[in-house]
Amino acid sequence: MKITRAVFVLLMIAVLILPTAISHANDSPYQKERETLEALGLFQGTSKGPELSKTMTRAQAAVVLLRMSGDLTSMASEVGAASLFTDLSSTHWAYPYVMHATNKGYIKGTSTTQFSPEQSVTGKQFITMMLRSLGYVDAQPQSAAKLAVQAGMLSTDAAARLTSADPFVRGSMVEVMYAMLTTKLKGEEQTVLNRLVAKGQVTKEAALATGLLVEEGNPQPTPAPEKPVEPETPKDPMDAIEQAIHDKLHGH
Template sequence: MSRTSKRHIDGRYMLAAGLVGVIAASSVYASDSFATRAAAGQQQVQGAATANAQQQAQGATGANGQKLVQVAANANALQHQAKADTLNQLRLFQGTSAGYELDQPFTRAQGAVMLLRLLGLEDDAQQAAQSPVFADSAAPYWAAPYVAFTHQKGLVRGVSETAFAPDAPMTGAQFITLTLRALGYAEAEPEQASALAVTAGLLSGEQAGQLTGKTHFLRDDMVAVAYYALTTRLKSGEQTLIEKLVDTDGAVNRELALQSGLYSKPASNDPLDHIEAALRRALNESRR
């Protein structure tokens, strides 16, 4: 065996060993420049969560209790910011002129847009010449082509035969339903979204209960659901959503997907590729 080949194999084993060490230490893996921000956010979240749990165990009250609430809120914001950065780099989430606006309500029009991105159909919607069905979301409304396209495909419904209410807030159950449809669960409806999300592996029971029970479903809540969806297997079981977007649809750039840490190279006969893929899957599960 040549020295070059030996160094390559040794390097691959060192990479695998390094990934194992990362999982054992419960830290966040970042393989690239933009994912570093996400990793830093996740590490801060873990530290804040640990401090939060310790103080709660000690029965913090009064001023300390108020500080706990603030710590938890800051940790939650950092976590969602990191996920938003990853979705943004994958071209699956955009902000507004005011930034991500993660603390703002998530609207029905925004839900239609996110659904198309998760389906890899955003370009199709922009290029399609669909006649508007709803007067309140016809051109020049910014999301007119998205609403028309998703309705024509039977993916969304209006609040009536003539109105879509595009700027009305979307509920957690409604967006989880759309996300499940992107995962291949065409039968998904808001009434059973929580239970189906758990069955599909999209959310834990606690997460599903919290998100569907929220009075106000915000943009940061949407970011969390969309982020988790990327590493969730489709109903067919053949691929995760990010694998479909990269390998089947070509809607997400492969290099960007690899850099995000949410996507692994297609399977090969190299055992180290299988080890690396398994480790990445374990890391993605640990981030939830």
């Protein structure tokens, strides 16, 4: 039987492209949020991709916490300081992050002597950490859902769903991080994104490009600048598909 060019291309798509698309299907609900956070330098995937269904640990949560609070640049002050927790040595990769977040009052141990860095973080714990970084220093896990709604960070339904998550996964983390960008700090008109720009964690150009930045004197976010659309020369779609297959086969 003679196989036409079109049939051959479709067969190659089924073999090479569809498995990849299926493996990332769980990323799609958070695509906009993830891409925005990536553009701002606030979200990083792994060697395997976004891995939004992967469980987060308490150590990883500490890193995200400092990234969202804009305190990564001041973390160096913790290097060489004595550990506050017996299960977190100074050689642990998350040591300076956990120490700095603890000293800032954003995060607490699972006991007076233990931090449990490799333990899965719960939704209540994660959102409580984020609320403290907004200025709600007395935030507690048991009231995190209610406070997240009062702070304007999450809707009632989202707060109930996310705080009940145990364990907490990277996709839920992306949802919370994105919601935080336009959340105001306690008692201030400044949003988290404004603070990140002011602290140099995010460039103003990148923040403006998201359309989420609230500039001084303007209570509404500044719309993202429109990019000129250049007319494209019509191309044979089969050529593009064949090129994609070629790149896949040759590791491009």
